[in-house]
Amino acid sequence: MVKQGSQRRPVPDGDTEQRILDAAHAVFVRTGTAGARMQEIAKEAGVNSALLHYYFRSKARLSEAVFIRAAQQLLPAVIGVLASDLPLEKKVARVVEVEIDNLSAAPFLPGYILSELTHHPERVRLLVGSATGKRPEDVGGDVLGGIRRQIEAAVRAGKMRPIAPEQLVVNLLALCVFPFAARPLLMAMLSLDERGFARFMMRRRSELPAFFLAALRP
Amino acid sequence: MVKQGSQRRPVPDGDTEQRILDAAHAVFVRTGTAGARMQEIAKEAGVNSALLHYYFRSKARLSEAVFIRAAQQLLPAVIGVLASDLPLEKKVARVVEVEIDNLSAAPFLPGYILSELTHHPERVRLLVGSATGKRPEDVGGDVLGGIRRQIEAAVRAGKMRPIAPEQLVVNLLALCVFPFAARPLLMAMLSLDERGFARFMMRRRSELPAFFLAALRP
């Protein structure tokens, strides 16, 4: 697991800034930004806490850097699919796959990002902006505009019940993301361990598209 | 807004312990437990911060009291409906109404509770226990058992596609709760202000049952 640097010295792995970011990511996500301690991040990164300030100046900046990275890890994929020119049924199926796959690999990210956003609403701009280079309203508008047209066409063809594009998208995201945000609660109430939860989500991955498309039938 | 106590003295309102709890609730919910400051709570309650310790001993205990109260405010209603002997379609409709009504009055509670649970998984027991007097697995089992039987009957009658009760319940909760947990994000991407968000949720309240039941049709 330990990569060698270009010199032969016992340099842990990767460059330091990256290691700090990784450590900060881990700590912020599991403990929340407010609950995180610079000391703990330093320890997890295997460096002295003064180094965190050398690279990132302050806890606020470090947390911002981590937040942006986390957002970039999740958003572009979904937005890409939703804004693509795939037919609507394919979009639904693809979003479910992409979202559940990505979140299964990082089950705590949704909780972290949503929590972060409620306590720092101004970071919404940061989030969407860093992921797409656009303003949140514009991203929303682009995505919704395309889907609205697809809905209208399908409704005219008698293949779909009418539904507002906003509601459709929120429904789709809810079904994919919520189980991760509520993971500890669901694990307790459904008597699942980690593997059980993973199986539960794999089953969702295969069943959700049919469920969702059935809801749209006329 | 200021209720009079039984005496005529200028006692703010209610008894002090209650005022502290209310203030703590407000601060913990908007700022997160880790981000909350006892000083701020004291100020919001209009008392000295030493009083918080007089009544609740420590920040941890106070936060626990607030958490339990918050859970009791949300859980019993849903669990009650899901565990009732209403027919399945009525359960769905009723959960949507109850849940969206309750959460509309306290939009930040879901985020608070879910966030709290990911950072203190041991509180899951506290949460469900205080709300129902049972263990989480047992509540889950009771609710799911009843719904499983309803699903089986409906499937045999050819009125429903088969679906695991766990998936059904998670789908239902997801569709109701997620929009509140993701409120800041949705408001930004859908260009909604608070009133706009409220309207969006009222629309959901009326459309969600049909959407959900359509998904269950054979």
Add this chain to the structure above:
DNA sequence: GTCTATATTGTGATAGAC
């Protein structure tokens, strides 16, 4: 029960040697 100190520790941040 409620307040005014005050003790005590935690925590982000900087200075300066290497």
Add this chain to the structure above:
DNA sequence: GTCTATCACAATATAGAC
């Protein structure tokens, strides 16, 4: 770039007067 030492202050908690 990285470390050790340390500052300054924030935050929880307690003692003791009223």
